[in-house]
Amino acid sequence: MTGHFLEGIGGPLPKHIFVALAAVCANVDKGSGSERRRERGTVMGQRPVWIGVDVGGTKIAAGLVDDQGQLLHSTRSPSEAMAGRHAILERITCVCERMQQTAEDMGAAAQALGIASPGLINYEEGSIRFATSALKDWTGTKVVSALEDRLRLPVFLENDANAAALAESRMGAGLGHSDFLYISIGTGIGGGLILGRALHRGIVGGAGNFGHVAIDRRGPRCYCGSRGCVELYASAKALAAQMASDPQLQHFVSRQKPDRQDSEEERSEVRTLIALADEGNHRARELLAEAGRSIGVAAASTIHVINCGLVVVGGGVCHAGRWLMDPLEETIKHSVSPALAAHIAVKQARHTEHAGVLGAALVSREKLYSAAVMQDQGDD
Ligand SMILES: [Zn+2]
Numbered sequence: 046m047t048g049h050f051l052e053g054i055g056g057p058l059p060k061h062i063f064v065a066l067a068a069v070c071a072n073v074d075k076g077s078g079s080e081r082r083r084e085r086g087t088v089m090g091q092r093p094v095w096i097g098v099d100v101g102g103t104k105i106a107a108g109l110v111d112d113q114g115q116l117l118h119s120t121r122s123p124s125e126a127m128a129g130r131h132a133i134l135e136r137i138t139c140v141c142e143r144m145q146q147t148a149e150d151m152g153a154a155a156q157a158l159g160i161a162s163p164g165l166i167n168y169e170e171g172s173i174r175f176a177t178s179a180l181k182d183w184t185g186t187k188v189v190s191a192l193e194d195r196l197r198l199p200v201f202l203e204n205d206a207n208a209a210a211l212a213e214s215r216m217g218a219g220l221g222h223s224d225f226l227y228i229s230i231g232t233g234i235g236g237g238l239i240l241g242r243a244l245h246r247g248i249v250g251g252a253g254n255f256g257h258v259a260i261d262r263r264g265p266r267c268y269c270g271s272r273g274c275v276e277l278y279a280s281a282k283a284l285a286a287q288m289a290s291d292p293q294l295q296h297f298v299s300r301q302k303p304d305r306q307d308s309e310e311e312r313s314e315v316r317t318l319i320a321l322a323d324e325g326n327h328r329a330r331e332l333l334a335e336a337g338r339s340i341g342v343a344a345a346s347t348i349h350v351i352n353c354g355l356v357v358v359g360g361g362v363c364h365a366g367r368w369l370m371d372p373l374e375e376t377i378k379h380s381v382s383p384a385l386a387a388h389i390a391v392k393q394a395r396h397t398e399h400a401g402v403l404g405a406a407l408v409s410r411e412k413l414y415s416a417a418v419m420q421d422q423g424d425d
């Protein structure tokens with residue numbers, strides 16, 4: 046759960062981290078109870094803001110979020126994911142330096158940086174335990190230490206779907222729900238578990254990896270080593286492949302270049318699919334419904350394990366709305382025990398485009414404040 050920065054707690058702290066923590070400590074009440082942090086305050090005389098960065102295969106999205114969780118400013122730039130880890134870290138550094146300047150121009154001060162990244166996170170090291178080839182050479186990258194050294198700011202690393210789940214928990218469809226399953230349907234399928242209002246990350250950061258819940262043990266082989274994972278049936282990539290091989294839909298699909306593995310291309314094809322469904326195309330509606338049913342089967346299995354009362358569906362494919370969501374919800378309700386079905390709600394996520402940015406910023410805010418409370422208690 047700790048990153049490079051939190052490892053310093055209890056021992057000597059790097060000077061820039063100590064300054065950040067001391068500033069946040071000034072914002073911590075000495076009272077008891079969970080609401081130790083003042084609702085509003087200033088840090089070193091400036092309004093505190095939090096930088097969120099969402100690193101993807103094609104773009105780096107970044108934003109500034111205030112203490113109330115409102116997105117104040119956002120940008121988007123190419124991630125240069127195929128240029129390797131040094132180029133990606135350089136891009137993130139440039140984006141964050143611009144964000145720090147924008148915060149200053151607003152009369153605010155960036156307190157910490159949250160990074161949302163695809164893949165399995167090593168929270169102890171603040172590094173990427175495993176990432177797919179969509180980000181070249183990203184596996185093994187010590188993101189937290191590299192960026193803290195460059196930016197002189199506390200940095201926290203989170204899985205992108207976990208970050209989005211936290212955004213829904215604090216500022217979205219999961220507000221007021223202590224336990225829910227978040228599913229992100231994009232190029233791949235990700236997920237996050239909020240249990241007892243907190244992210245459940247698992248012992249090596251692998252919890253909530255919903256895309257690899259298997260729905261057919263005789264199904265096609267997945268890169269994770271299993272067979273029949275739901276991601277192979279209902280992701281944007283899977284839907285784009287189904288469209289390309291469907292004679293009824295083929296003439297609607299833009300011609301793909303050979304060897305193209307561009308997630309933007311897959312997203313645009315799914316937008317075409319959704320538009321066709323909206324126009325009444327029966328085959329487009331059936332593809333989306335079948336994807337919804339596949340996700341519903343996997344969600345029902347998960348609900349039997351965690352007994353949550355809510356499923357939140359985000360990611361670009363959730364824009365399919367009822368063509369996806371209705372079959373998904375029906376499948377869940379028909380697949381779980383009646384006692385559980387009576388207490389399950391399915392909602393579309395409130396945040397899609399900025400979910401990772403908002404979630405990453407919220408992760409950095411919560412981790413820095415909780416570190417400040419720990420430091421404060423140590424001082425008492
Ligand atoms: Zn898999």
